[in-house]
Amino acid sequence: MFSTVNTKMLNIAKVKELHNTHQPFHRPLKCLLARSLAPTTYEKEGKKYLVQHLVICDDTGYLKATSFEIFRTVPIIVTDVIVQTAANYLRPPTPPVTDIPTIKKSPVKTLHTVCGKVSKDETPRQVQTKGGTTQVRTIQVEDKPRNKVKLALWRNFAEESFNMGDYIKVQSVTLTEYQREKQLASTSRTKIEVTSPPEEQVAITIVAFDTTNKDYEFLAQIDGDLLDTYICKKELISDLLSEYESFNHDEDNKPLTDDEKLLDMLPAICVVKVQEKTISYVEKPLSRINNA
Template sequence: MQSLMTTIKKLKEGAKKPYSVPLECVITSRSDVIRYKTGGISKTMLFVSLCDATGYIKGSVYDIHKFDDIEDGEGVYMKNYIMKSESCLVITSKTHVMERGKMSVPEELVRESVLLTRPATPPPIDVSLVKKSPVKSTVTVTGKISQDEAVRTVDVGGEDVDVRNVTLSDKNCSVRMALWKEQTRSDVHPGDYITATNCIVKDYQGELQLTCTPRTTIKKQEPPEEKHEMTIVAFIPGGIHMQVAIEGSDTFYNIDKDILATFLAVTQNELKSALKEAVPLKVTATVLNKTIIAVEEA
């Protein structure tokens, strides 16, 4: 006699085909709504994580309103779905999705199933490590915006989509990153240090690049300390601080007078005269956000 109910484990072990046998499971998580076009027609879909006592599986939902009134953590009763692969169950407009109420599912399986639609955010890495990452891998990157291109519109599957390319840099290298749709309005500019989460590594004409995803968040970060060899060529005396001009740079840096006086082995009263004698003064400077916080012999 055929069972009146199936399980996720049985479905994953069975044939890849449509099923009418009922499945009772818990929806543990869902992705953001994904918008796309087919033949010029705008459509939507999302992914759900489904779990029962025997395992878990990702569901592709092409009629997203079937889950409007069902909250994550609630049980569902489903019929007329399709097993597309061992790891994916398809829910169409013909699938019956009904509320079932609470179900008892092992916590460990629940935690693991959530990652199907809400993967853990990778820890931040430098730009140089992005260049060593596998194509199609997901990374979180931290770097300084060195270039920012104007927003432009491109055709993606018959839909006009805004895209903005920025270049992220660190001491060793740079990588181009594409921001899409609402992300193009992110309030970040050249000189800002940012962390961008959940970016995909892509190969474009032999060059590794990054593209943001719907899960990407972009946040400004405090700039790191950096060491540079520089030559001080002019200065403006101030109170506690002074401003110095650097050879070959349009940037003026602030520096505490005590730092320079200690470096030149003079008192603050002697500093102005000592600097006049010392410039051009070549130093190795530790810089934090246009402020020199330490100097040493170059």
């Protein structure tokens, strides 16, 4: 229960109506303690402060409190929905993984979890904030070609161990906006994990290839003009090419090699399953573009 001085008590809705500033409020509240966090220390202007955060609620709503006196009193009735909402306000549940275009369409200050490849990684730098000098490291996360977002890793998160090209999962980051660009920033609850990228199904147009003993390396287009390279086992393509009887022999009725068949079909469209630029499955049919 929560109170400060011995005057007439108000409910939380009335407090919000009468007092919407950051100045101390000197009226008692009879309420339910929904959640509390362990005390934390922060530094401001060379001085260290200890602060504890609480969320309190009654049947009219909830509030966050940081400076208080607590007195016990008889229980009050508050619905489970309000209690859970109040508890989540102080420590929201970890958000699910969301794709980058959806994240950028979300309101500023919302929490997100993002997965993707580290496509840029700047050296940590020292910046001046209201609380003093701290470090920040800016990276760029890419979940699909052209789906990119900047992520600012503050304080200890700037020292996280991962490298360019790693696929990472970053939980509980907040959406910000700087110079009209939507970006992400770490929070006190952020967690970073280096993980494996998911297997994706994409449509590609093979425009060129190189070959080794066991693999093809395809130069392929995605979205019409974006070129990328993929590795594919020869046996996956060989099984598909064997079904095209018209390409099995040349004019002298000599058997064609798989390389010759594939070259004759370029540019070719196919749907593939890919993970880390390695093709694990090629969907039938492998089709030549008619106007090539």
